[in-house]
Amino acid sequence: MNKLTAILTLTGLAFAAATVQARDLGPDEALRLRDAGTIQSFEKLNAAAxxxxxxxTIEETELEQEHGRYQYQVExxxxQGxxxxxxxxxxxGAVLQDHQDD
Structure with missing residues (x-):
């Protein structure tokens, strides 16, 4: 493999990795997933947070799909504010991250 091919391959891989992002799910899709038993109830997820x-107090919630995994984010x-x-x-319902917001 020559240097140009290697550089183009690495550039392509970097671009592909950068374009893989979380997909926000709308309320209708979230309710379908909950009703199908694919995700926990929002009450259980909120209680875990x-x-x-x-x-x-809960200020905002969001359901995303990232790398084939459904993630629920709670602010x-x-x-003390x-x-x-x-x-x-x-x-x-497992907690994946818990950190103070900057």
């Missing part, structure tokens, strides 16, 4: 930060604000982002596996 709130369990990480008791007393917090919370705790009693600190914002938290909690990301859950929407199928299992």
């Amino acid at each position: 709130l369990a990480k930060h008791p007393g917090a 919370l604000r705790d009693g 600190v914002r938290w982002d909690v990301q859950l596996d929407a199928t299992t």
Whole structure:
């Protein structure tokens, strides 16, 4: 493989990796997935996020599909006004990430 071929191959791979993004799911699709049992109920997912930060309130939620996995993102604000982002596996309810929002 010559240098030009290697550079073009790496550029193509980098471009392909950059274009793989999460796909936001709309309310109708989210409800279909929930009703089909593909993802947990939104009440359970919200409760799992709130369990990480008791007393917090939910400000925003979003369901995405990324790399074939459904992820539920919850933005919370705790009693001290600190914002938290909690990301859950929407199928299992497992917490994937929990970090303070900047």
